[in-house]
Amino acid sequence: MSDNQGSAVAQAVGTMLDARGIKESFGTLTVLKGIDLAVGRGEVVVVMGPSGSGKSTFLRCLTFPEEPDAGTVRVGDITIKAGAAKNQNDRRELRRNAGMVFQHFNLFPHKTVIENVMEGPIAVRKMEKARARALAMDLLAKVGLADHADYYPSRLSGGQQQRVAIARALAMEPQVMLFNEPTSALDPELVGEVLAVMKNLAREGMTMVVVTHEIAFAQDVADRVMFMDGGVVVEEGTPGQLFTSAREERTRRFLGLINRQPQGTPGKPVF
Amino acid sequence: MTLMIQSLPWLAQAAVTTLWLTVSSIAIGLLIGLAAALVRVARVRGLGTLARAYISVIRGTPLLVQIYIVYYGLPQLGIRLGPIPSGILALSLNSGAYLSESFRAALESVDRGQMDAALSLGMSYWQAMSRIIIPQSFRTALPTIGNTFIGLLKDTSLISVITVTELLRAATLVIAATWQPFTLYIEAAAIYWVMSTAFSALQQQVERVASRHVR
Ligand SMILES: Nc1ncnc2c1ncn2[C@@H]1O[C@H](COP(=O)(O)OP(=O)(O)O)[C@@H](O)[C@H]1O
Numbered sequence: 314m315s316d317n318q319g320s321a322v323a324q325a326v327g328t329m330l331d332a333r334g335i336k337e338s339f340g341t342l343t344v345l346k347g348i349d350l351a352v353g354r355g356e357v358v359v360v361m362g363p364s365g366s367g368k369s370t371f372l373r374c375l376t377f378p379e380e381p382d383a384g385t386v387r388v389g390d391i392t393i394k395a396g397a398a399k400n401q402n403d404r405r406e407l408r409r410n411a412g413m414v415f416q417h418f419n420l421f422p423h424k425t426v427i428e429n430v431m432e433g434p435i436a437v438r439k440m441e442k443a444r445a446r447a448l449a450m451d452l453l454a455k456v457g458l459a460d461h462a463d464y465y466p467s468r469l470s471g472g473q474q475q476r477v478a479i480a481r482a483l484a485m486e487p488q489v490m491l492f493n494e495p496t497s498a499l500d501p502e503l504v505g506e507v508l509a510v511m512k513n514l515a516r517e518g519m520t521m522v523v524v525t526h527e528i529a530f531a532q533d534v535a536d537r538v539m540f541m542d543g544g545v546v547v548e549e550g551t552p553g554q555l556f557t558s559a560r561e562e563r564t565r566r567f568l569g570l571i572n573r574q575p576q577g578t579p580g581k582p583v584f
Numbered sequence: 585m586t587l588m589i590q591s592l593p594w595l596a597q598a599a600v601t602t603l604w605l606t607v608s609s610i611a612i613g614l615l616i617g618l619a620a621a622l623v624r625v626a627r628v629r630g631l632g633t634l635a636r637a638y639i640s641v642i643r644g645t646p647l648l649v650q651i652y653i654v655y656y657g658l659p660q661l662g663i664r665l666g667p668i669p670s671g672i673l674a675l676s677l678n679s680g681a682y683l684s685e686s687f688r689a690a691l692e693s694v695d696r697g698q699m700d701a702a703l704s705l706g707m708s709y710w711q712a713m714s715r716i717i718i719p720q721s722f723r724t725a726l727p728t729i730g731n732t733f734i735g736l737l738k739d740t741s742l743i744s745v746i747t748v749t750e751l752l753r754a755a756t757l758v759i760a761a762t763w764q765p766f767t768l769y770i771e772a773a774a775i776y777w778v779m780s781t782a783f784s785a786l787q788q789q790v791e792r793v794a795s796r797h798v799r
């Protein structure tokens with residue numbers, strides 16, 4: 314798959330996520346200047362770019378906690394045009410279709426691990442408690458945390474918390490998973506366990522958009538790498554193309570910088 | 585000393601009245617306070633401004649004046665409430681205003697990522713509020729709720745002025761018959777102190793349980 318060009322995969326097997334012309338600004342600061350991204354079923358797209366280039370904003374615009382100034386997003390069979398009549402039900406439906414994993418996990422601290430995973434199925438899918446519990450146990454087993462089901466998140470390591478967060482998102486049975494720097498808040502020794510879970514997901518055919526600076530992960534599982542800077546897509550291609558023979562100077566400079574960091578620690582939080 | 589013992593059953597009964605007046609008022613006050621905080625945090629148009637005005641008026645005027653307005657003022661507008669309902673109304677409105685300020689601070693102190701995560705699962709804004717944000721803010725607000733309860737327990741003595749026979753008025757009635765103010769006021773004070781102290785102890789237990797998931 315990895316020698317497919319651009320969105321060729323998307324065209325061949327059907328697009329799961331299609332974002333067109335996403336623009337967003339905060340006051341006078343223009344953060345996104347028109348981003349397009351089409352992701353085919355089962356495709357994994359890694360998004361890279363310097364801090365402040367708009368990666369997080371772009372992911373937020375895909376699920377509308379941030380309403381973009383302009384653009385259209387389709388996930389599965391839900392299409393939303395920015396600024397169009399604010400039908401909150403459509404936005405909720407779209408969010409159900411797109412699982413989100415955050416840099417800082419954002420687990421619900423007042424709920425146990427299994428309650429975190431059951432929350433979406435119960436509150437949103439209106440699933441019975443017993444069924445939700447069974448589903449959550451399966452997902453916790455899948456991320457290797459079945460034996461931590463009754464712990465509160467505060468007792469877990471960062472890596473474990475992030476795996477719970479992945480299970481929580483999967484419990485909605487999303488059509489696309491979006492990851493926003495899922496390992497950049499983790500201690501280096503905990504990065505591997507989270508990436509391993511993500512790799513498994515990719516192998517199972519999950520459609521994924523992953524903002525990360527983990528070059529090895531991108532090389533291993535990405536079908537496509539998109540490099541963003543200054544609110545535009547500077548360049549995109551297969552990991553092979555981008556990492557060995559990037560066309561743009563900006564891309565090469567950035568890759569040079571992150572390659573110089575020890576693996577496992579790129580994009581360490583700055584606080 | 586014999587007077588103290590003789591009057592104890594009567595004062596204890598009045599203390600029970602004080603207690604349930606406090607509990608009723610804080611229960612209604614919590615609802616008012618949460619509602620007032622929510623419309624402000626969620627920026628519900630119109631209601632947010634109304635809530636701000638309410639809080640400002642209550643916090644800027646003495647409780648005693650509020651009690652007089654409810655009990656003596658409202659009947660002029662055709663709203664006639666008995667002493668006890670008037671007392672509860674005034675105390676709930678009063679505590680609601682103070683509680684809403686601490687609820688608002690507590691709601692706003694919940695990490696923004698919590699709302700992000702709740703919405704990303706497909707919850708509505710109000711689902712996210714009620715299932716994720718409000719429960720977490722309760723823990724933050726718990727100390728203030730407890731302090732408000734203790735404050736309210738003592739403030740119920742003010743509604744003795746509108747003929748509600750709570751603890752203070754019960755003591756006053758005995759004094760009128762026996763002319764032993766020192767003994768009886770000390771006895772009333774002791775009962776207030778026991779109730780406040782017992783509640784403080786309970787509050788600490790509750791706070792410990794509520795924060796069991798925090799490292
Ligand atoms: N809610 C916001 N209000 C104002 N500025 C914001 C907001 N969110 C992000 N920004 C700004 O947008 C730019 C892009 O941020 P972000 O999308 O977080 O970049 P990245 O994730 O690539 O580091 C930054 O300059 C950031 O300060």
Ligand SMILES: [Mg+2]
Pocket residue numbers: 368369370494
């Ligand atoms: Mg970011």
